Amino acid sequence: MKKSKLVMSTLVTMVGLSAILSGCGTSSTPKSGGNADKAQPTTAATASSEKKVSFQWLAHTAYSAKSSDPKRVEYINTSLENYKKAHPNVEIDSRDYDGKVSNLMIMASGDRAPDAAMIDAYMLPKFYKYLQPLDSYFEKAGLKIDDFFPFAQSIMKGPDGKIYGIQFTTDTRVLYYRKDLVPTPPKTWDEVIQVGTKLKAAGYDALLMPAGRAEAASVSVVLPMFLSQGGELVNNEGKAVFGEGANREKMLNVFNFLKKAADTGVTPKRSANIKNEADQNGDIATDKVAMFIGGNWQVNQLKDTLGAERFAKYAVAPVPTMSGENAVAMSGGWAWGLFTKDPDKQKAAFDFLMQTYMGDKGMANWTTIGGYLPPRKSVYDNADFKGNEFTKTFREIMEKTGRARPASDDYTVISEQLQIAASSVVSGSLSPEDALNNAWKVLSQK
Known part of the structure; x- marks a missing residue:
């Protein structure tokens, strides 16, 4: 009798340990690449074991779901919905602001910056010391710094040669x-x-x-x-x-x-x-x-x-x-930067921003809907980007003379x-x- 109780107790303990290890096993689960367009499908089994992640992103009102343009709102809400379906473990706190650099700087200097934020591109260098390097995410997503116009490269790269932001719109x-x-x-x-x-x-x-x-x-x-x-x-x-x-x-x-x-x-x-x-x-x-x-x-x-x-x-x-x-x-435009040091939040935010604004399809769709120009040369050849009769000239002018x-x-x-x-x-x-x-x-x- 005592022997049978001992066996039963051992089995219960093993089952319990197995459940605990299963619940903490996210570190052994392969992570998807940086390009949200290629996000791996999430099954019910893996979803239950994935670590819960919550990140906050701050966008200029005109670039957010509170824009006065219904086409932009529809695009962003659809992207949010699709991302959440593919990443059920991720919670997104969407916020908007007037785009004033001074307000964002106050938050960053007080260690209260959002996990990801839009920054008027030309002011990106003022935030280098608060932003996190994106080189590894660039590599995983297949992004090339040389694909960006020279004036955008000069903004995105810090004095140490690292990439601290991604310009996703421009104009001329x-x-x-x-x-x-x-x-x-x-x-x-x-x-x-x-x-x-x-x-x-x-x-x-x-x-x-x-x-x-x-x-x-x-x-x-x-x-x-x-x-x-x-x-x-x-x-x-x-x-x-x-x-x-x-x-x-x-x-x-x-x-x-x-x-x-x-x-x-x-x-x-x-x-x-x-x-x-x-x-x-x-x-x-x-x-x-x-x-x-x-x-x-x-x-x-x-x-x-x-x-x-x-x-x-x-x-x-x-x-x-x-x-x-x-x-x-x-040439103006806006850029995204990551302030959070949490690698899980970084990855979740980067994947969402790639899908919505920065990836091949994301940038092509957003610049088309918003009436902007892509700062990446390759996006002009993307089927989803719809330019006009002057787009070729605009591109040439920016590439050669953009400042x-x-x-x-x-x-x-x-x-x-x-x-x-x-x-x-x-x-x-x-x-x-x-x-x-x-x-x-x-x-x-x-």
Whole structure:
């Protein structure tokens, strides 16, 4: 009797140990690769033994399930649903924010950053010390850093050579011109004035531009014209230098050109009140605009406004430069970064972001739905990416001339002062010298 009880007790103990070991056996379960498009199917048996993981991701509202665009919302919710079906052990805490870098920096510096977050791409370098390297995830997902445009690579890679973020959208600025009015787009500022003077005499707004007090005046007008001369906006420490030495002369060249364009009527003075590229669309719809500086995202907007036939009159080219060479196109966009040090959360977040925004299909679908451009060259050949008649030119311009804004703590103030200066010169309220002196005075006293 005692022997039978001993045998029974031993069997119960072995069964209990087996159950415990089974419940803790996630470390022996093979993990799927970094590419969420290739996620391994999860069976009921493996799901019950997988470790529960919960991660929080923070997206700009326009890129989240709270976007005002129903197509974006549908896409994100579908991706969330599909991911949860394939990863029943993962819980996702979806949050959104206004995209202000200062707010995210406060969270990161206080060790309160979300596990994954969207960051305005040009500011990614400010977060290197808080972000986790992604090199191993790149390798597992089959991503190649060389597949990204050079300006994106320079942002994504830290000074130690490691990858700290993935840019997943981008954009660019170009010169739009009416082919029936401008058979050959001007390359130099002098050509702009020559061609523009004739167009003005014929009753056209020769060159419209967003020269109002908003970011577009900096990234679409002033910076491309300044940087194309070899100008330096900030030094290695991120401090403004545009008002010193040779840089001052190059910035003054920009404002002198803007003054000449406005004084001759080539650029209408009302451009001083145009804040954003798309704010020009109403003027363009009058058929009295021969050329304008705008963004790639205006293609679909103008097609809707003008209709395909009228829009077909337009073509695109690099923004003219002083010499006609070394054009610069400011390219923006957003990036994802991982703050969490937990490897399970890292993997879960990376897989979801790959599926939704960063992988071949994810980036192709998201940029198509959102009207963005992919920062990865290979995605342009993906069947899911739907471009337009100018996509090839946009890609070439970005690949050859794309530049990102500097990740400087002073950039916001620099941009504000350049906006004020440009608007003042175009409106005629300040001379180029006074406008530049005022801008530089603010920065030099910081």
